Amino acid sequence: EAGVTQSPTHLIKTRGQQATLRCSPISGHTSVYWYQQALGLGLQFLLWYDEGEERNRGNFPPRFSGRQFPNYSSELNVNALELEDSALYLCASKRGEGEKLFFGSGTQLSVL
Amino acid sequence: LAKTTQPISMDSYEGQEVNITCSHNNIATNDYITWYQQFPSQGPRFIIQGYKTKVTNEVASLFIPADRKSSTLSLPRVSLSDTAVYYCLVATGGFKTIFGAGTRLFVKA
Numbered sequence: 533e534a535g536v537t538q539s540p541t542h543l544i545k546t547r548g549q550q551a552t553l554r555c556s557p558i559s560g561h562t563s564v565y566w567y568q569q570a571l572g573l574g575l576q577f578l579l580w581y582d583e584g585e586e587r588n589r590g591n592f593p594p595r596f597s598g599r600q601f602p603n604y605s606s607e608l609n610v611n612a613l614e615l616e617d618s619a620l621y622l623c624a625s626k627r628g629e630g631e632k633l634f635f636g637s638g639t640q641l642s643v644l
Numbered sequence: 645l646a647k648t649t650q651p652i653s654m655d656s657y658e659g660q661e662v663n664i665t666c667s668h669n670n671i672a673t674n675d676y677i678t679w680y681q682q683f684p685s686q687g688p689r690f691i692i693q694g695y696k697t698k699v700t701n702e703v704a705s706l707f708i709p710a711d712r713k714s715s716t717l718s719l720p721r722v723s724l725s726d727t728a729v730y731y732c733l734v735a736t737g738g739f740k741t742i743f744g745a746g747t748r749l750f751v752k753a
Contacts, residue, residue, distance in 0.1 A: 536687075567743075575688070575731070575743040590742075622687045632678055633733075635687025 534558065536636035538623050544642045545613050553608040553639045557625030564606040565626075565633065566598060570619040578621075581606055613643045648732045648744035655750050662719045664747050666732030669713050677708060677715045680731045682746070688731060692717065719749075727751045 537556045545551050557564050566578040577590035581600035595611040610617055620640050624633040649667040656662045676695055680688035692699055694706040705718040729746040
């Protein structure tokens with residue numbers, strides 16, 4: 533069974549540009565979570581999608597947005613990139629309530 | 645939403661048993677307790693999950709007292725490769741699934 537896959541692995545952008553990160557959950561998983569992890573810090577909750585809808589979001593500005601497609605894959609968009617957006621962005625999926633999260637390997641975003 | 649508190653860091657030696665305790669005083673009735681392990685530049689990896697009493701798998705044990713206000717992850721006979729950050733997560737099925745700061749475990753030879 534394939535795990536959670538994220539692309540690209542690395543992404544380099546300049547300040548003010550837009551970044552798009554992609555995530556494919558494990559087959560059968562309908563919930564997708566996005567987290568931001570700055571170097572040496574913990575995971576900051578960004579967004580939660582379930583059955584194609586945004587269910588909740590963390591304390592991030594509106595320039596962080598995303599969506600979930602009918603096949604449950606998800607996309608995270610970051611507009612007007614700032615230097616402090618440089619971080620590892622992790623996607624996780626789960627099948628349902630009480631189930632454990634499975635994480636991808638992340639996208640390392642560097643904003644220059 | 646249950647908030648978790650863990651020690652920031654712990655040191656151990658190879659072959660020792662390591663116990664990491666997490667406090668979650670306002671855990672809800674239907675919350676599960678899950679522990680994850682994370683190595684640098686990788687996504688967290690599931691270790692163990694429980695609701696009450698004791699759960700054991702091939703890598704760890706999880707002890708949860710009757711009041712469920714805390715939990716203890718026990719790693720038997722740690723090795724250098726167990727050096728990582730360990731997160732305690734208390735969450736119901738959906739919502740924000742917010743992670744705490746985690747515990748940095750450093751295993752020395």
